[in-house]
Amino acid sequence: MDQLIKQVEKWSIDKGLDKGNSFTQFTKTIEEQGEIAAALCRNDIDELRDGIGDVIVTLVILAQQNGMSLQECLEQAYREIKGRKGKTINGTFIKESDLS
Template sequence: MNAPNLQETVDKVRTWAIYRGLDEADPFKQMLKLMEEVGEIAAALARGDMDEAKDGIGDVQVVLTILSMQIGTSIEACSGIAYNEIKDRKGKMVNGVFVKEADL
C-alpha cells in the first residue's frame, strides 16, 4: 500500500475543517482534543496495539493542523520553525531518550 502524500492529506484536512467551521472554533477546546488523542496513543502503545497507535498519530496530525489554523498559522509553518530549532542540535541518547547538549 502506498502512503498518501502528506501535503495532499493536510490540504484535505483543511478543507474538511473549513467546511465544518472548525478553523474558527476555540483553540483551547482543540488543545483538549489534542490531549485526548495523545492519551489514546499512549493507551495503544501500552497495549501493544500498533494499528491504534498509528491511527492516534494521524488523529494528532489532524488536530494540530486544525489548531494551527485556529491560531492563524499553518502546520507547515510550525513544522518549519521546529525543524530550524533542532536541525543543528547535538546531544546524546540517555535511557532511550534524546537529551539535547544544553541539558546534559
C-alpha cells in the same frame, strides 16, 4: 501529504472548526495523545497508527485556527533542532544544556 492536509483543512472549515477555540482544540490533541499511550500500552499497532493520525489532524486544525500551516510549524521546529547538540540516553535525546 500536502493534499491530505488540504483535505483536513477543508473538513475543518466545513465543520466550523477553523474558527473554533484553540484551547478546546489543544485539549482534543491531548485526548488523542492519551489514545496513543493506550495503544502503546496494549501494543496495538492499528490503534497507534490511528492515534498518530488523529493527533496530526488536531494539530493541522490548531495551526489553521491561528493562521499558521503545519509545514511552517514543522520548519520552525526543525530549524531549532537541526544543529542541537546533546546525547541520547536510554532512547531519549537530552539537550546539551540539560545534561549539566
